[in-house]
Amino acid sequence: MNSLKHTFLLLFILSIVLVACDRNGKDAQKSKTRIIKGLYSYGPEIKSFTDCEEGREYWVADSSGTLELGYSRFNFEKPYEPVYIEAECHAIKSDSLMVSADFDSTLVVTKLIKITKEIPDGPCNQ
Template sequence: MNISIKPLPLLILLAMIVVACNTKPVSVEKHAKRVIKGLYTYGPEMKSFTDCEEGNEYWVADSAKTLELAYSNFNFEKPYEPVYIEVECNVIKSDSLMVSADFDSTMVVTKLLKISKEIPDGPCN
């Protein structure tokens, strides 16, 4: 009895094993909710946030639908007036096909904790 092993299926199986062993697991921490504090600016063409502690700038997506409403309740005469906010959010990579592409990351607000015209002393000022 002559057993011959075909090299092509063996190479494919070997390649699948190598690829499976080299893939890195997706980090859950990257998309974990966190509380973040900083300055929020809103207007017709811009929704941005600057993290006071780290200085990072984010595009803002308001999934809670409360941040934009609370901002508009201040009745500013001009758009783009910064306010201090504390929010619960997720930070994700920005979509390259939208305006948010100018920002590396998008902050998806899930809960508004605090909003104030008064900007506290410290790194935000």
């Protein structure tokens, strides 16, 4: 009977530890989410974002499903016309076997906040 109590106690403690570890993982992922502002270009081969403040260029993955749709609504005659976007995203390492390998990181867009053809004055408009 005593060993049964110890087994249940051990299982209870392990479940508490697992729940605590899982929460830390979710909090860490949330803290990596950020708002980006810059220029997005889209075409048959390239989906890129340029951070106007840093000047860095990233490959873009649209997990929200709204970024490419918003871009296509502008009906550009040629691909790769830049638009200004503000979006919620997180960065991941680019896949070395794809076109995205030319970029250090891939920005995974989770929420599109703003998309416009009007590029605001400032570092994006130089």
